[in-house]
Amino acid sequence: MKKIRVAVTGAGGRMGREVVKMVLEDDTLELAAAIDRSSGAIDAAQLVGLPASGVIVTNDLERALEQTSPDVLVDFTTPHVVMDNTLLAIRYGVRPVVGATGFTTEQIEELQQMCREKKLGGLIAPNFSIGAILMMKFAQQASKYFPDLEIIEYHGDQKLDAPSGTAVKTAELISQVRKEHRQGNPNEEETIDGARGGYYNGFRIHSVRLPGVFAQQEVIFGGYGQSLKIRHDSYERAGYMPGVNVAVKKVMEIEELIYGFEHMMD
Structure with missing residues (x-):
């Protein structure tokens, strides 16, 4: 061959x-x-x-x-x-x-x-990790039932873009099945600029940049009396x-x- x-x-x-x-x-x-x-x-x-x-x-x-x-x-x-x-x-x-x-x-x-x-x-492809792809798919599915969510992604301090391509792709997949609505208190006010993270289709994306961190992402869903976290960690x-x-x-x-x-x- x-x-x-x-x-x-x-x-x-x-x-x-x-x-x-x-x-x-x-x-x-x-x-x-x-x-x-x-x-x-x-x-x-x-x-x-x-x-x-x-x-x-x-x-x-x-x-x-x-x-x-x-x-x-x-x-x-x-x-x-x-x-x-x-x-x-x-x-x-x-x-x-x-x-x-x-x-x-x-x-x-x-x-x-x-x-x-x-x-x-x-x-x-923003991410080639099979585990990360499954995390994105599971998050998309969960967002049908838990429409209130936030994405937190963690990378090393030398990463050039924020949010990560994986976070953006996750947000895009979620937005395909979730109707846009603003979360949180309608009178919310940031006393420090950017404290609530980046706005995307009604939810927030937070980018953490620290030395010693490789690549992790979690999607946190909140509902009445419960929460769900879907997380993926890459180590190398x-x-x-x-x-x-x-x-x-x-x-x-x-x-x-x-x-x-x-x-x-x-």
């Missing part, structure tokens, strides 16, 4: 290294290229302590796509470069699997249109790799770009 050729951009980053390791350890995948702006021209396998792979890290994404012709590009870079990377991949006929956040609705729609025209599979980046592995293989079977890993779990 022909191996799926995978390029990894941001290969020297913390998530990128996990992706490189996952690809090198899967016999059905082949590392076609590794792109990173700061790692230097080293064998990509050195990034993860594995035997030499023969793939030398480069800092030029376009040249790598042109010279290696990968099937899939996995991107866990940063919000300010991910749109350009994804556009470049699609132009070269490479299927994007994107874990970076920061896309606007308009940008996602543009990328989806491009993939439809090229009949190219792809995925943009390797926990995202089973989902990334599934995504790399499934985008080879579809001809459109999907937003949300949950659609690949149906």
Whole structure:
């Protein structure tokens, strides 16, 4: 069976290294290229302590796509470069699997249109953790019966965006089944600006940023005489790799770009 050729951009980053390791350890995948702006021209396998792979890290994404012709590009870079990377991949006929956040609705729609025209599979996913996806699905279901809720998400102090992409995706899923209504006392007044968190469709999202924290999220529901908490905790980046592995293989079977890993779990 022909191996799926995978390029990894941001290969020297913390998530990128996990992706490189996952690809090198899967016999059905082949590392076609590794792109990173700061790692230097080293064998990509050195990034993860594995035997030499023969793939030398480069800092030029376009040249790598042109010279290696990968099937899939996995991107866990940063919000300010991910749109350009994804556009470049699609132009070269490479299927994007994107874990970076920061896309606007308009940008996602543009990328989806491009993939439809090229009949190219792809995925943009705020979270690849199977447990996190289940947390979002359970929260969506619970919101039908507990419409009063708040989302609290926790990440390290170096995270660039707030709220997290996972929190935004959770809020979007909840809003698909929950009618908007403002919660709390109608005369409520914040004595400190932002104390009640960000407003979304009638409920609040709170972002905690602290050193030593990895990634957690809980959705708290309140009802008469009871409450319900649905929480997911991630402890290390390797926990995202089973989902990334599934995504790399499934985008080879579809001809459109999907937003949300949950659609690949149906």
